[in-house]
Amino acid sequence: MRESELLALIELRSQDLPAPVIVGPGDDAAVLLFGAAQVLVTVDQLVEGRHYEQASATLDQIARKAMARGVSDIAAMGGRPACAFVAASLRAGFTEADELFERMSFWANTWSCPLAGGDIAVVDGPTVLSVTVIGSPHPGRGAVLRRTARPGDRLMVTGRLGGSLESGRHLAFEPRLAESAWLCDELGDRLSAMIDLSDGLGLDTSRIAKASGVRIEIDAAALPLHDEAHGDWRAAISAGEDYELCFTVAGEPPADTAPNGTSMTTIGRVLEGEGCFVRTDDGETIDVADLGWDHNAK
Amino acid sequence: MRESELLALIELRSQDLPAPVIVGPGDDAAVLLFGAAQVLVTVDQLVEGRHYEQASATLDQIARKAMARGVSDIAAMGGRPACAFVAASLRAGFTEADELFERMSFWANTWSCPLAGGDIAVVDGPTVLSVTVIGSPHPGRGAVLRRTARPGDRLMVTGRLGGSLESGRHLAFEPRLAESAWLCDELGDRLSAMIDLSDGLGLDTSRIAKASGVRIEIDAAALPLHDEAHGDWRAAISAGEDYELCFTVAGEPPADTAPNGTSMTTIGRVLEGEGCFVRTDDGETIDVADLGWDHNAK
Incomplete structure (x- = not known):
């Protein structure tokens, strides 16, 4: 089964979700409602050998791309990032975790999206950085969705x-x-x-x-x-x-x-x-x- | 470097974070403030061969544990879950993704924590399920932290x-x-x-x-x-x-x-x-x- 088909499995089971979910899977980020505030949430994985090559990408580039993808999803909703969480599965023997997190923290702060938590495991496989970015929609426009284009636009x-x-x-x-x-x-x-x-x-x-x-x-x-x-x-x-x-x-x-x-x-x-x-x-x-x-x- | 030391790297760089982060790394969940609403966020990974054995655990057990760990973190904050996001790195050749997501969705709904998004990749390594759970603190008590025990308690x-x-x-x-x-x-x-x-x-x-x-x-x-x-x-x-x-x-x-x-x-x-x-x-x-x-x- 292809990954795009697998993703459809998530969407299939997430129609008409209860509060606080306003928009579930199928957009660049989910839109949640807490009190009177809308909150954006997006999760992306950066996979070694797929989204970057360990041999040719620098740690700074890997860290930057890991954070930038989620931040870009928030931008696509018309939002601004608030903070990020990183769940890292690091390839066994990877010795530069400290520098990797230092650079992820740097790029996260650059985009006003500080690291507010995370989880680390060491695995016998490729490094995977799963990044959750939380954000807020534009205060005037609100969240910009994919589903609202109109004929004539x-x-x-x-x-x-x-x-x-x-x-x-x-x-x-x-x-x-x-x-x-x-x-x-x-x-x-x-x-x-x-x-x-x-x-x-x-x-x-x-x-x-x-x-x-x-x-x-x-x-x-x-x-x-x-x-x-x-x-x-x-x-x-x-x-x-x-x-x-x-x-x-x-x-x-x-x-x-x-x-x-x-x-x-x-x-x-x-x-x-x-x-x-x-x-x-x-x-x-x-x-x-x-x-x-x-x-x-x- | 041990995982506990690696986690300290995240905490080290996440002191005194700016708004909306009220509590960053170092508790069971982060506490964020959006408008007047506090929001809890926790990220955990369930790693094949570490948190379960593929050979002895059923898909239902794997799915249940993946969701339950994050939900337990929200409980530890005195909160209730709102929704969850799953970033799955599936071992190449794993053919039961559909059933796995069906069972994760089942358990997520059981704990009033519906799946609101996710990401899937296929990797040449162990399956890792990174689960982000979003929640709300108790409306009266607020978030219960680790740092507030007092002598005499x-x-x-x-x-x-x-x-x-x-x-x-x-x-x-x-x-x-x-x-x-x-x-x-x-x-x-x-x-x-x-x-x-x-x-x-x-x-x-x-x-x-x-x-x-x-x-x-x-x-x-x-x-x-x-x-x-x-x-x-x-x-x-x-x-x-x-x-x-x-x-x-x-x-x-x-x-x-x-x-x-x-x-x-x-x-x-x-x-x-x-x-x-x-x-x-x-x-x-x-x-x-x-x-x-x-x-x-x-």
């Missing part, structure tokens, strides 16, 4: 796409916290849906389309690509680990660039219907599912 | 101790949620400190003593032992995985038994000073650290 993306693994950017990306907060400030409820691009634009946009019950079309010519993508939009749509924000906007778009300089690009539109498609330069319409991506990617 | 324990591993009880224990809620209801602030017994009475009581800056004496003759402990209080003090509540009470004790029949036994006292000691039948006083326990236990 535009599809947008922060920054540029493609070549993350080849360039090593997946080990050094900056979670889009500032951009997320700015979009919530500027657009309020017009920021209708959002996701972070961990598994590639095609798969992740399909998730917005499916959750919202809409059709989404992406314009190939509009995609802002990194140089490392060599103009290959097909590869860029299928490649994962961009960790940019993909979002839908009702009405006028925000400014072309956020105050910190990150670009905001319209790349498509939301329509009535279902599915996710790419319109090519020559007017062809391709189902993104036919472009191929790694279904084993989470 | 009595030391008490729920149920009976010893022989948990030998008897298989560690795979079938009932988290003391009802007892915890009843103690908070009955005693309020007189319930001065609490911990759940995961690593053995000696080590866990030492944690209360250290956190509270007090000396604790345990009366060997007063210890309520399970039959499987064969009257060996030394073994029972060192043995882990009882998952009973150990707590301190100012003034009069609660009733001898909770409404559900669980016994409440006074086993010692809190004094000025430091350290944790056992008074034997013949009046000898032994430092529990000299009784020996598995320092590799978490």
